[in-house]
Amino acid sequence: MKEINFLILGVGGQGTILAGDVLSEAGMVAGYDVKKSDILGLAIRSGSVTSFIRWGTQVHSPVPPKNSIDYLVAFEPLESLRMLDYLKSDSTVILNEYKIPPVAVSTGQATYPAQEEILRYLEQNSSRIIRLNATQRTQELGSVKVLNIFMIGVLASLLPVSPSVWEAAIKKFAPPKFLDLNLKAFYKGYEQYVKAK
Amino acid sequence: MKEILSGNEAIARGAYEAGIQIAVGYPGTPSSEIIENIVKRYGDTIYAEWSVNEKVAMDAAAGAAYSGKRALVTTKQVGMNVLSDSLLYTVYTGAEAGLVVLTADDPGLFSSQNEQDNRWYSRLAKIPTLEPADSQEAKDFIVQGIQLSEQFDIPVLVRSVMRVSHSKSIVTLGERKENPKTIGPFPRKPEKYNCTASHARHMHVKLEEKLKTIQAFADTSHLNRIEWGDRELGIITSGVVYTYAREVFPDASILKLGMSYPIPKGMILEFSKGVKQLLVIEELDPVLEEQIRAMGIAVRGKDVFPPYFELLPDDILKYCREAGISIRKSFPVKETVKPQNLPIRSPVFCPGCPHRSSFYLFAKLKLPVAGDIGCYNLGTLPPFKAQHTMGSMGASIGVLHGMALADIPEDRVCTIGDSTFFHAGIPPLVNMVHTGTRGTVIIMDNSVTAMTGHQDHPGVDWSVVPNRKAKAVDIESLVKAIGVGFVKTVNAFSIKEVEEGLKECLAYKDGPSVLITKGPCIFVSREPKPPYRVDQDICIACGTCFKVGCPGNVLSDVKHPKTGKFKAAIDPTLCNGCGVCSQVCPVKAIKPTGTASDSVQF
Numbered sequence: 035m036k037e038i039n040f041l042i043l044g045v046g047g048q049g050t051i052l053a054g055d056v057l058s059e060a061g062m063v064a065g066y067d068v069k070k071s072d073i074l075g076l077a078i079r080s081g082s083v084t085s086f087i088r089w090g091t092q093v094h095s096p097v098p099p100k101n102s103i104d105y106l107v108a109f110e111p112l113e114s115l116r117m118l119d120y121l122k123s124d125s126t127v128i129l130n131e132y133k134i135p136p137v138a139v140s141t142g143q144a145t146y147p148a149q150e151e152i153l154r155y156l157e158q159n160s161s162r163i164i165r166l167n168a169t170q171r172t173q174e175l176g177s178v179k180v181l182n183i184f185m186i187g188v189l190a191s192l193l194p195v196s197p198s199v200w201e202a203a204i205k206k207f208a209p210p211k212f213l214d215l216n217l218k219a220f221y222k223g224y225e226q227y228v229k230a231k
Numbered sequence: 232m233k234e235i236l237s238g239n240e241a242i243a244r245g246a247y248e249a250g251i252q253i254a255v256g257y258p259g260t261p262s263s264e265i266i267e268n269i270v271k272r273y274g275d276t277i278y279a280e281w282s283v284n285e286k287v288a289m290d291a292a293a294g295a296a297y298s299g300k301r302a303l304v305t306t307k308q309v310g311m312n313v314l315s316d317s318l319l320y321t322v323y324t325g326a327e328a329g330l331v332v333l334t335a336d337d338p339g340l341f342s343s344q345n346e347q348d349n350r351w352y353s354r355l356a357k358i359p360t361l362e363p364a365d366s367q368e369a370k371d372f373i374v375q376g377i378q379l380s381e382q383f384d385i386p387v388l389v390r391s392v393m394r395v396s397h398s399k400s401i402v403t404l405g406e407r408k409e410n411p412k413t414i415g416p417f418p419r420k421p422e423k424y425n426c427t428a429s430h431a432r433h434m435h436v437k438l439e440e441k442l443k444t445i446q447a448f449a450d451t452s453h454l455n456r457i458e459w460g461d462r463e464l465g466i467i468t469s470g471v472v473y474t475y476a477r478e479v480f481p482d483a484s485i486l487k488l489g490m491s492y493p494i495p496k497g498m499i500l501e502f503s504k505g506v507k508q509l510l511v512i513e514e515l516d517p518v519l520e521e522q523i524r525a526m527g528i529a530v531r532g533k534d535v536f537p538p539y540f541e542l543l544p545d546d547i548l549k550y551c552r553e554a555g556i557s558i559r560k561s562f563p564v565k566e567t568v569k570p571q572n573l574p575i576r577s578p579v580f581c582p583g584c585p586h587r588s589s590f591y592l593f594a595k596l597k598l599p600v601a602g603d604i605g606c607y608n609l610g611t612l613p614p615f616k617a618q619h620t621m622g623s624m625g626a627s628i629g630v631l632h633g634m635a636l637a638d639i640p641e642d643r644v645c646t647i648g649d650s651t652f653f654h655a656g657i658p659p660l661v662n663m664v665h666t667g668t669r670g671t672v673i674i675m676d677n678s679v680t681a682m683t684g685h686q687d688h689p690g691v692d693w694s695v696v697p698n699r700k701a702k703a704v705d706i707e708s709l710v711k712a713i714g715v716g717f718v719k720t721v722n723a724f725s726i727k728e729v730e731e732g733l734k735e736c737l738a739y740k741d742g743p744s745v746l747i748t749k750g751p752c753i754f755v756s757r758e759p760k761p762p763y764r765v766d767q768d769i770c771i772a773c774g775t776c777f778k779v780g781c782p783g784n785v786l787s788d789v790k791h792p793k794t795g796k797f798k799a800a801i802d803p804t805l806c807n808g809c810g811v812c813s814q815v816c817p818v819k820a821i822k823p824t825g826t827a828s829d830s831v832q833f
């Protein structure tokens with residue numbers, strides 16, 4: 035099976051870890067060997083969060099070498115720029131364009147990079163960028179809490195794994211109370227990109 | 232059955248399968264999720280607790296194992312320093328049932344105050360040590376650890392690292408193997424369990440004999456294995472570094488040590504004879520390298536790799552290339568164009584944190600602050616920059632004592648969290664009382680061990696096991712009972728109360744004084760209050776509210792007509808309504824909205 039490497043970047047509280055768990059589970063169910071490595075920071079919210087997920091026939095290191103990420107799933111534009119050296123030149127970026135300014139920015143000590151600048155850097159380090167305001171999309175669905183699964187939906191539409199596998203993985207991790215909303219978010223994301231094509 | 236587990240989930244599973252009955256520890260990243268997962272998944276089968284500190288956990292595990300129960304101790308790497316005094320005697324005594332100590336090290340310093348390599352403890356304490364490379368081994372090595380511990384009558388150390396504990400991989404689950412022992416009266420064997428010098432002399436000789444047997448075991452154990460490949464280069468490695476080495480050298484011959492102490496000398500000799508060049512790849516110190524070199528075998532190691540930080544595949548690649556070690560695998564290359572100086576997203580006190588007001592004050596009063604470890608150490612960062620030392624848990628009070636002994640020409644204080652106070656803060660405070668040194672100890676009581684993920688400690692009436700009764704030890708009574716002459720408890724959310732309390736404490740000259748700033752962590756109360764808002768008509772854009780360093784305080788897009796500066800605003804989805812910023816506003820422009828909380832944190 036072809037090795038596929040993923041990188042998920044976001045801000046603490048956005049549910050990126052769970053997104054990576056669903057992605058790992060789906061890989062295992064689809065028959066891949068899977069490894070995942072999270073960098074969580076402290077228990078305190080609102081720091082940067084990084085997860086590597088690797089699918090392959092036999093995965094050794096939980097952290098892939100640089101220039102080997104096939105898919106970057108960025109939950110926040112500023113965060114999308116933090117690990118560009120890990121992207122393959124023909125990688126795909128899924129970018130949630132909703133900004134969360136860090137304290138240094140909201141208090142005027144630093145400036146948030148301009149949108150064109152962000153896109154320029156992403157373009158120089160990948161071959162395809164899928165831009166969406168996923169936060170707004172999920173607000174329309176009823177809650178930003180399903181942002182993570184919406185993003186997974188967009189990613190899933192690009193991968194050779196059937197929706198039923200993804201559904202099973204989501205069922206395993208989503209709290210029962212929010213399962214329906216999560217599945218709705220997944221399919222919204224899944225169709226979102228298919229439509230955009 | 233197969234499941235994807237993190238290293239820490241797998242260790243918890245391993246505790247279950249190993250038949251462990253008692254699991255104790257003190258929280259610390261990256262080890263904390265072990266006890267939490269034991270409670271969550273196997274809480275019906277295994278007794279688990281957060282002990283007051285690592286040493287107490289170690290002694291409790293020893294007592295349980297002496298009594299015949301299988302026991303596990305968990306700690307982060309620096310916790311080993313705290314429990315080491317007890318670790319050393321357990322290696323002399325052994326026990327009636329298996330005893331495993333789990334240390335989670337932190338190469339790369341993701342969340343620790345130092346980067347110590349706990350494999351030195353293997354050699355110092357002479358404790359057999361296993362190093363898992365992934366979640367499967369993390370689980371299996373706990374089971375193995377208990378087996379070895381019972382087979383050789385010696386505790387076993389299992390060393391994880393952040394990249395094992397916080398990575399996930401596929402694990403094949405097994406069944407639980409129960410401890411066959413039943414609990415009877417305590418074994419009266421002072422010659423085995425009382426390390427008085429005359430006994431300990433015999434114990435030490437016996438231990439050295441045991442180690443010889445274990446050494447022989449290591450040479451034949453499946454825990455260690457040679458993977459023959461290309462004979463040009465032979466790599467010796469252990470733990471997760473094996474997976475990095477394999478990534479870079481898919482064809483090389485590798486001797487993978489699952490058991491890194493005692494080292495399998497016979498296997499190492501055989502391996503060294505089978506390859507042209509020998510390279511030891513190990514993170515941090517040359518622990519294996521020095522032992523192998525002492526056998527008279529030529530190896531490369533720390534002349535290639537630095538003795539700090541992780542050795543991820545990219546690092547191995549880089550250092551090997553620099554050292555002229557040939558890499559056959561081709562790695563993808565790309566010219567990366569990277570932005571410079573991206574705004575960092577550094578951790579800050581949460582909106583609604585009870586520590587905020589105190590640090591605002593320390594910054595304002597410009598006091599020298601001996602600091603300690605916990606969320607409150609974020610007071611070191613801007614805008615406060617008000618914690619001037621930090622070294623190890625409980626150190627702040629001893630350092631304050633030393634500042635008093637040095638007789639610095641100013642008032643001085645120290646900060647210490649409630650969990651840290653129970654962990655290691657009581658003896659130094661007793662010391663201050665006894666010697667009568669002057670200084671103010673500020674106990675920041677947020678009713679939880681917050682920084683490591685909100686665990687219980689002896690000051691609260693709940694425990695890691697839901698519904699298990701716990702008695703809260705009252706800090707104020709304890710401090711008074713020690714004999715502190717002046718003790719004041721104030722509401723942590725009121726800057727005025729904290730300031731007045733602090734001034735009274737500083738005025739007390741007859742020995743140490745204690746200020747307890749009491750206010751629950753927002754993750755304990757879990758009751759965000761209605762958010763505050765800035766009245767734009769009143770705001771004078773002075774920027775004072777930013778001095779409380781809260782992510783909820785943001786710039787608005789309204790400019791002050793005279794100064795041209797942006798006025799302040801509050802993000803209602805971040806504000807938890809603590810009101811601290813409203814207390815510092817000079818024109819009273821910050822007011823509660825009274826509308827229900829819409830906090831994203833809950």
Ligand SMILES: Cc1ncc(C[n+]2csc(CCOP(=O)(O)OP(=O)(O)O)c2C)c(N)n1
Nearest residue numbers: 259310604605606648649650651680681682
């Ligand atoms: C010996 C040792 N054990 C564990 C840790 C991990 N650790 C860092 S701070 C902390 C406790 C924080 O709790 P508290 O003192 O109540 O402060 P809070 O974070 O709640 O403000 C712990 C357990 C450590 N650094 N050293």
